[in-house]
């Protein structure tokens with residue numbers, strides 16, 4: 001299998017804190033990979049760099065052959081103009097572009113549009129791909145209305161896919177937490193990703209909801225979509241992931257199959273050894 005995502009020597013510093021310290025790993029097409037590590041290990045920071053939300057201090061991220069993190073010539077660094085240039089869009093790829101390239105994500109703390117309905121939350125994700133022009137949108141031409149209707153059909157298809165059974169017209173805030181998580185995944189899938197990043201998808205879910213989530217993630221992989229999840233629930237990770245990357249203090253300390261990772265002394269010491277019977 002070829003690498004869909006290549007992360008090389010990624011570094012992210014917040015002042016004196018090194019959140020990600022030389023992280024390198026790859027994600028192959030259609031695989032399920034888990035990124036684990038103790039609290040503060042740098043997992044979310046790494047996700048934020050990979051998906052274009054943060055600009056790493058150094059390193060490269062290549063997704064589907066396209067550079068998400070672009071190297072900045074040393075002259076700009078010496079002149080201290082990196083931040084200024086990047087704020088004008090130079091040497092960086094914005095998250096919206098990364099999504100168009102085929103990488104979607106969910107967030108540790110849900111980021112749904114609270115003032116929109118369930119259905120609108122999902123259709124909004126597809127509007128970025130609507131090809132209707134400004135005037136067609138403004139005048140609601142027949143072409144625009146057809147495209148809009150197709151969007152709604154597709155959004156319903158994704159809600160169905162993730163097993164959403166509530167009322168699509170409710171505001172997302174009216175839903176139980178587990179359903180909100182499902183809507184967030186439906187919204188991510190509606191962007192037609194090749195790679196889906198899930199940041200702690202099982203957090204706050206009960207046992208049955210976790211089982212449903214595992215089935216859903218396998219179903220997503222069945223579509224040919226690679227899934228990378230950050231997760232603290234070791235039972236779920238060991239059951240679901242084909243490969244596990246372990247971080248500790250921003251550094252990668254293991255990358256391998258679940259069985260091998262479980263036996264890795266560095267992992268046991270850093271993480272699993274704390275209490276193997278508990279979620280971290």
Ligand SMILES: Nc1ncnc2c1ncn2[C@@H]1O[C@H](COP(=O)(O)OP(=O)(O)OP(=O)(O)O)[C@@H](O)[C@H]1O
Pocket residue numbers: 014017018019037038039040041042043044045046
């Ligand atoms: N915006 C920020 N500003 C300053 N420091 C930050 C920021 N975000 C993260 N950090 C620090 O970077 C380190 C890595 O944090 P990060 O949230 O990436 O870890 P994590 O592995 O995702 O943790 P958790 O499992 O608790 O979510 C921590 O020391 C954290 O305090």
